[in-house]
Amino acid sequence: MTAHPLFDISGRTALVTGSSRGIGLALARGLAEAGCTVVLNGRDGDRIARAAAELPGDLVHTAVFDVTDGPSVAAGIAEVEERVGPLDILVNNAGMQLRAPLLEFTDSDWHRVLDTNLTSAFLTGREAARRMTGRGHGKIVNVCSLQSEVVRPGIAPYAAAKGALKMLTKGMCADWGPYGVQVNGLGPGYIETELTRPLVEDAEFSAWVRGRTPAGRWGRTEDLVGALLFLASPAADFVTGQVLYVDGGMTSVL
Numbered sequence: 001m002t003a004h005p006l007f008d009i010s011g012r013t014a015l016v017t018g019s020s021r022g023i024g025l026a027l028a029r030g031l032a033e034a035g036c037t038v039v040l041n042g043r044d045g046d047r048i049a050r051a052a053a054e055l056p057g058d059l060v061h062t063a064v065f066d067v068t069d070g071p072s073v074a075a076g077i078a079e080v081e082e083r084v085g086p087l088d089i090l091v092n093n094a095g096m097q098l099r100a101p102l103l104e105f106t107d108s109d110w111h112r113v114l115d116t117n118l119t120s121a122f123l124t125g126r127e128a129a130r131r132m133t134g135r136g137h138g139k140i141v142n143v144c145s146l147q148s149e150v151v152r153p154g155i156a157p158y159a160a161a162k163g164a165l166k167m168l169t170k171g172m173c174a175d176w177g178p179y180g181v182q183v184n185g186l187g188p189g190y191i192e193t194e195l196t197r198p199l200v201e202d203a204e205f206s207a208w209v210r211g212r213t214p215a216g217r218w219g220r221t222e223d224l225v226g227a228l229l230f231l232a233s234p235a236a237d238f239v240t241g242q243v244l245y246v247d248g249g250m251t252s253v254l
């Protein structure tokens with residue numbers, strides 16, 4: 001039996017920001033396995049080249065730029081379109097976390113968290129959408145978080161950025177929907193990556209995550225792939241402005 005044609009995204013071109021490791025790399029691998037031409041992104045050329053070598057097929061490209069820097073984003077996306085081809089899919093995945101009590105949070109750390117998790121999606125989204133709206137189609141997926149909905153002590157700036165990213169997703173949907181561009185969020189729960197390593201290694205916290213999650217375990221990066229492929233596919237052509245949480249049920253229970 002073959003897959004339903006509504007889920008066929010082979011031949012599309014996708015850029016995944018922050019895909020040198022972790023969730024971004026898993027999402028890029030999923031897109032490549034679905035037959036997309038994939039562009040990996042990050043700030044470190046060597047790390048990106050190593051990540052690209054891990055992916056299947058010969059349809060993998062790299063683009064080194066910092067998603068928080070407007071001119072670099074504009075130049076990077078222009079160069080990708082020229083070298084690889086028109087972007088059909090943009091996944092705004094790059095992100096970072098700083099954990100500290102809010103009273104101790106410095107101005108520069110606040111700006112780093114907001115720039116990387118929120119402003120980046122505006123910069124890359126705007127550059128991609130300038131092209132996608134002109135062509136009349138495109139899919140943008142913003143990687144939000146369960147912390148777009150709920151928060152814990154020590155993570156307020158990150159939650160503020162991810163909550164705002166949810167609303168930016170809805171705003172992009174409103175502005176670009178009339179031009180055939182669908183914009184949705186993908187909201188991971190607690191997923192084991194470099195970003196969460198200190199939490200995974202904290203036995204008490206790690207047990208709390210398992211106990212608090214109806215699925216009873218931490219998420220794996222591969223858990224997110226199916227939801228992304230759906231949001232990137234024609235099956236989701238009438239789905240826009242939504243956040244799809246892939247969190248083992250955590251945001252649904254007290």
Ligand code: NDP
Pocket residue numbers: 017018019020021022023024041042043044047065066067068093094095096116117143144145146147187188189190191192193194195196
């Ligand atoms: P990682 O820290 O493992 O990976 C982050 C990636 O982003 C790296 O490839 C990094 O590459 C890249 N990156 C960071 N800053 C920039 C930048 N300024 N420009 C370009 N690339 C950048 O994180 P995860 O894989 O865990 O997280 C991915 C996304 O998922 C993030 O948005 C995160 O907030 C979100 N998320 C993660 C959860 C989790 O439990 N892990 C839960 C909910 C959401 P390099 O440093 O080489 O530039």
